[in-house]
Amino acid sequence: MSASKFARACLLRPRIAVCVGSGGVGKTTVAAALALEAARSGRRALVLTIDPARRLADALGVAALGNQPEELPRAALAALGVPPQGGLSAMMLDMKRTFDDLVDRFADSPETRARILANPIYQHVSEALAGSVEYSAMEKVYELDAQRAYDLIVVDTPPSQHALDFLEAPQRLVEFLDSRIVHMLIHPAFVAGRLGFRLFQRGARRVLQILERVSGIGFLEDVSEFLLAFEGMSEGFRQRANGVRALLLGPETAFVLVAGAGRDSVQQALELRQRLAGFGASLTGVLVNRVRIWPGGGPPPDLAGAEGSLGALAAALAASEGAGFPAQAAAKAALGAAAGYAAFVRRDARETAALRSAVEKQGGYWGAIPELSGDVHDLAGLAQVARAIFGSQADPGKEALHAG
Amino acid sequence: MTPLRPPSLLDRRLVIVTGKGGTGKTTVAAALAVAAAGAGRRVLLAEVGRDEQIPSRFAPGSPPAGYAGREVHPGVTAMRIDPFEALGEYLALQLGMSAPVGLVLRNRAFRQLMEAAPGWRELITLGKIWHLEQMQTSPARPRWDLIVVDAPATGHGVSFLSAPRVVVSALRAGPLRRHAAQVEALVEDPVRTALLPVALAEELPVRETEELVRNARNEVGISVDRVVVNAMLPRPFPPGLEDLDERLRRLPEGAPLGALPPASVLAACAGHLRARWDLHERWARTLAESIGLPCVRLPYLAEGVEGPASLAALGAALLAGSPSEAA
Numbered sequence: 001m002s003a004s005k006f007a008r009a010c011l012l013r014p015r016i017a018v019c020v021g022s023g024g025v026g027k028t029t030v031a032a033a034l035a036l037e038a039a040r041s042g043r044r045a046l047v048l049t050i051d052p053a054r055r056l057a058d059a060l061g062v063a064a065l066g067n068q069p070e071e072l073p074r075a076a077l078a079a080l081g082v083p084p085q086g087g088l089s090a091m092m093l094d095m096k097r098t099f100d101d102l103v104d105r106f107a108d109s110p111e112t113r114a115r116i117l118a119n120p121i122y123q124h125v126s127e128a129l130a131g132s133v134e135y136s137a138m139e140k141v142y143e144l145d146a147q148r149a150y151d152l153i154v155v156d157t158p159p160s161q162h163a164l165d166f167l168e169a170p171q172r173l174v175e176f177l178d179s180r181i182v183h184m185l186i187h188p189a190f191v192a193g194r195l196g197f198r199l200f201q202r203g204a205r206r207v208l209q210i211l212e213r214v215s216g217i218g219f220l221e222d223v224s225e226f227l228l229a230f231e232g233m234s235e236g237f238r239q240r241a242n243g244v245r246a247l248l249l250g251p252e253t254a255f256v257l258v259a260g261a262g263r264d265s266v267q268q269a270l271e272l273r274q275r276l277a278g279f280g281a282s283l284t285g286v287l288v289n290r291v292r293i294w295p296g297g298g299p300p301p302d303l304a305g306a307e308g309s310l311g312a313l314a315a316a317l318a319a320s321e322g323a324g325f326p327a328q329a330a331a332k333a334a335l336g337a338a339a340g341y342a343a344f345v346r347r348d349a350r351e352t353a354a355l356r357s358a359v360e361k362q363g364g365y366w367g368a369i370p371e372l373s374g375d376v377h378d379l380a381g382l383a384q385v386a387r388a389i390f391g392s393q394a395d396p397g398k399e400a401l402h403a404g
Numbered sequence: 405m406t407p408l409r410p411p412s413l414l415d416r417r418l419v420i421v422t423g424k425g426g427t428g429k430t431t432v433a434a435a436l437a438v439a440a441a442g443a444g445r446r447v448l449l450a451e452v453g454r455d456e457q458i459p460s461r462f463a464p465g466s467p468p469a470g471y472a473g474r475e476v477h478p479g480v481t482a483m484r485i486d487p488f489e490a491l492g493e494y495l496a497l498q499l500g501m502s503a504p505v506g507l508v509l510r511n512r513a514f515r516q517l518m519e520a521a522p523g524w525r526e527l528i529t530l531g532k533i534w535h536l537e538q539m540q541t542s543p544a545r546p547r548w549d550l551i552v553v554d555a556p557a558t559g560h561g562v563s564f565l566s567a568p569r570v571v572v573s574a575l576r577a578g579p580l581r582r583h584a585a586q587v588e589a590l591v592e593d594p595v596r597t598a599l600l601p602v603a604l605a606e607e608l609p610v611r612e613t614e615e616l617v618r619n620a621r622n623e624v625g626i627s628v629d630r631v632v633v634n635a636m637l638p639r640p641f642p643p644g645l646e647d648l649d650e651r652l653r654r655l656p657e658g659a660p661l662g663a664l665p666p667a668s669v670l671a672a673c674a675g676h677l678r679a680r681w682d683l684h685e686r687w688a689r690t691l692a693e694s695i696g697l698p699c700v701r702l703p704y705l706a707e708g709v710e711g712p713a714s715l716a717a718l719g720a721a722l723l724a725g726s727p728s729e730a731a
Contacts, residue, residue, distance in 0.1 A: 023557065024426030024608070260426065263708045295672035301665060309662025316659040316667070321651055326644065333641045333648055334670050340640070341673035347706050373679035375607045 004391035010284040010365035011389070012038050014254040016141060016247070018155045020276070021258035022268045026289040028056055029376050030258045030369070031156035032090070033385035039088040040081050040386070043151035046089045046144065050137055050158045056090060059377050065092035069144075072379075080383050089150070098136040106236035142244045145252070167248065167279050254284040259355065261291045261348040261368075266355050273358065285365035287389065288352050292344045293370045299349070300342035306335055410629035410698060413723065414440050414550065416598050417537055418590065420565070420626070422555040423602035424612045428634040431709045432602045432702070432722065433554040434461045438712060439719025441479030445549040448473070448536060449482045452529055452556055452564075458482045462712060477712050481548075487525040488515065490532040526567035527584065534587045537596070562619040565591055565599070565626055594627035602632045603691060603699075605684040610691045617695045631697055632722065633688050635704040640677035649674035700725030 011017060011034055019031040028049055035047035046069055049056050057065045060072055069089040077088055100117060107113035141155055247253060255276055259269035269286065276283045294300045310331045318327040352368070359366040369388045376385060413419055419436060423429040430451070437449040451458050456468040462476040469476065471490075473483035492509045508514050518524070539547035556564055568588035572581060591597055599620050603613040613631060620628050641648045652671035659667050692699045702721055709718055 022425060024424060262426070265426065292676075295669045303664075306663045309664045312660055312662045313664055313670075316655050316661065317651065320654050320656070325651075329642065330645055330648055330651060333645050334652055334674060335664065337640055337648070337674040337677050338665060338670050341677055343706060371676075371680070373676065374683060377607075 002391075007285070007365055007367060007390050008037075008041070010254070011256055011287075012041070012043075012152060014284075015151070015252040016145060016153050016155065016254070018157060018248070018253060018255045019258050020157050020255055020272060022265060022272070025258050025260040025265060026369075027258045028156045029059075029382065029385060030256075030287055030289060030389075031154045032056060032059065033382050033389060034256070035088055035090075035152065035154040036080070036082075036379070036382050037386040037390050038152045038154070039077060039086040040083075042083045042086045044085075044087040044089075044149070045152045045154065046091065046150040047154045047156065048091055048093055048137070048141065048144070049156040050093045056092070059379065059382060060088075060090050061379055062090065065090055067091065067094040067097050069149075076379055080379060093137050093140055098140050102136070102139060102237070102240075106240075138244050138248060139240070142240075142247055145247065167245070167281065249280050249282075251282075253282065255281050257283060257286045259286065259288050259352075261288055261352055263351050266351055269355055270358065273355075283364060285367065286355060286359045287367045287369055288355070289369045290371040291348045291352065291368040292341070293348075293368065294342065294345045300345050303335065303339045303342060310335060413598065413600070414443055414445060416550065417546070417548075417596040418533065418551045418553070419598050419600050420553045420555050421600045421602060422616065423557065423632075423634075424604075424609050425557045427602045427604050427609055428702075428709075429557070429602045430457050430554050431461065431715070431718065432600070432632055432634060433552050434458055435709070435715045435719035435722055436600075437480045437550075437552045437719075438477055438715040439723050440550045440552070441477060442716060442719070445479065446547070447480045448548040448551045449476070449480055449554070450485055450533065450536070450551060451482070451554040452485050453554070456484045458484075458554065461710065461715065464710065477715075485529050485532050487528050488518075490528045491518075491524070494528060494531060526564045527571060527587070530565070530568055530587045530591065531583060534590050537590060562616060562624055565620070565624045569624065592625045592627075597627060599624075599626045599628045600630070600632060601628065602634050604635055605633050605687040605691070607687060610687045613691060614694050617697070629697065631691065631695065631699050632702060632725075633691065633699045634702045636688065636701045637677070637681045637684050637704050640674065640681050649678050 017031075017034055019027050019034070021027045031049065032047050035045040038045035047056075049065070057063070061076055062070050062072060069091045071087065071089045077086070082088065103113060103116050107116060137155065137157065141153055144150065144153055257269055257272060257276075259265050266288075273283060273286075310328075313331040313334060314327040317330050318325065321327065321330075348368075356366050367389055369385060372381070372384065372388075374381075376382060413436060421429055421433040421436065423432075433449060433451075437447045440447045449458055456470075459466040459469050459474070459476050459482055462480075462482075466476070468484065469482040470484060471486050473481045476482045488509050492506060533551060533553060536548060536551055537546070541547050568584040568591060571584035572588055601613050601616050601620075603609045617628055617631070620626050645651075649671055652667060652674055655667035655671070657666065657668055661667065661670075664670065665673075688699055688701065700722060702718060702725070705714070705718070707714075709715060
């Protein structure tokens with residue numbers, strides 16, 4: 001199988017591709033490039049971003065992205081080689097809205113719904129229970145996938161130190177709702193029990209009361225109110241959460257890890273890989289973004305003995321630039337630049353070697369996206385990234401280096 | 405406008421280093437701590453993230469310093485401010501609670517409940533920083549000359565700092581208001597405290613830094629008198645040869661160059677270095693102009709920054725940093 005076929009098989013085959021990675025590695029750009037490539041191969045693709053910056057909207061040439069999929073203009077897509085049966089849509093997840101929809105779905109009465117939405121604790125709970133924000137993204141994916149309007153949904157997950165919290169979030173929320181402290185707060189009278197627990201109960205209530213007293217906020221009351229209202233939703237929420245989890249860990253979903261070439265970024269990627277494996281998630285590919293690649297590919301040559309050829313370069317420069325051009329200095333500077341760039345190329349290869357061998361040993365796809373000369377801020381730029389991943393007639397490394 | 409050079413960071417009591425993930429914020433915080441210790445300061449280097457990162461910057465694989473702290477370099481003590489530990493300490497110290505507090509704070513369900521409560525983590529973390537700033541070994545001699553805080557990545561950066569102000573404006577009286585007011589006074593005191601944003605000279609980090617500085621001024625009132633622009637690439641060619649890559653591109657392909665790579669490869673290498681350098685220069689200038697503050701440029705270090713020697717070198721560059729390179 002050719003490299004580009006293998007890339008397609010790993011990165012684009014399933015119905016859902018979840019891009020994970022730490023912040024600042026270009027995850028949003030890579031997600032959009034994957035969706036564009038799927039569209040070019042004739043599929044209806046959707047890229048779902050959580051990045052509130054307007055960059056993706058700008059890059060895709062649409063006015064604004066909202067909580068509903070926005071289809072890109074056909075003419076712009078056709079110009080990039082997207083066939084008539086293919087399509088590309090984009091949306092930006094409104095996480096608060098998605099969580100509200102969830103409350104809507106499971107609240108047992110309009111009164112319950114109103115009570116939950118008006119509760120001050122609710123305003124924070126979706127963010128505060130770590131991972132719930134990420135979870136609401138997956139909730140949206142589940143809903144969109146069920147509609148089957150797209151052949152491929154590419155998800156750009158939030159940049160966070162703990163980028164996989166969303167896999168745990170449903171379980172954690174359900175566990176929290178079921179926990180003893182919750183029942184104790186809601187129904188203190190029903191708590192009978194052992195001495196240790198009573199002691200704990202007293203302590204917890206006392207801590208909360210003091211927090212209330214010093215803060216002047218009706219904390220205990222708001223929490224009880226919220227939990228009481230949420231209690232009736234617990235079962236529906238649990239079932240839904242199980243469905244989302246099954247989809248994410250099932251064969252329809254592939255995780256694509258996006259990393260940078262720096263030491264910290266590679267380290268974080270290795271850890272993320274371990275954690276994904278721990279969840280039983282299927283990591284099919286790793287893309288290292290912004291890697292410096294030697295022109296034409298391959299390892300850079302050893303330039304240690306090249307000093308002796310500076311005279312030849314100076315002569316060639318003098319011939320093409322004419323007299324008056326400081327050809328000697330220019331030749332020296334050119335060698336300096338080549339040696340400097342070669343050092344960058346070797347460094348990136350060295351820093352990413354451990355990640356590469358770990359991925360390849362497991363039969364996953366490993367791809368390096370060459371560092372481009374400029375920022376990606378339009379569809380053409382995204383197409384360039386897609387070509388760098390999936391290949392094209394032109395050598396991607398060479399093309400990137402000459403662009404801009 | 406050419407801004408004046410700001411006073412030294414070493415004369416502050418508290419420097420809060422902040423920036424987007426991947427900008428090298430933690431490295432800059434560690435470098436500042438090492439430089440300050442080298443200048444004779446007793447430095448506390450505090451981080452607030454969930455995973456401790458600082459001790460391993462000094463020696464790979466070293467154990468966490470934890471809440472108790474540990475000296476990681478002569479004159480530099482590292483610690484991680486855990487909000488639950490700080491809460492326990494606060495409740496025990498200020499409110500006279502002891503035995504049940506530990507039991508309660510270790511309970512998983514209680515912790516989850518507290519995770520759902522807004523604002524207290526930021527408040528208690530800043531409260532702990534204030535407490536550390538107030539500590540004295542003997543009267544009139546502070547325990548720490550300088551506290552360097554590796555703050556959460558921006559997005560949370562400013563809301564982290566505005567917690568005391570929010571509490572002060574929300575409460576009319578009570579011990580919490582009094583404590584929050586003391587913390588707010590420290591955060592907003594331009595003599596004792598400075599916010600040090602760390603940016604990269606690229607589009608996204610520059611935009612984020614502009615917003616951070618705006619919010620710091622408008623919403624927090626913390627002093628920002630300079631910004632670090634990290635990982636700046638060096639000028640690729642000597643003066644007078646600015647368009648070297650174009651000249652190389654004009655060479656005939658197949659020109660005999662001996663042991664050198666072909667002309668097109670030389671041109672590609674030079675072109676890449678020039679394009680990235682241009683990009684860095686452009687965004688560094690954009691940032692300096694839009695925020696009207698000196699930008700201290702730190703060099704890109706291809707081999708990374710690890711260990712005291714490289715941290716010291718970077719710290720020296722940070723303290724000596726000129727506002728901007730001559731064009």
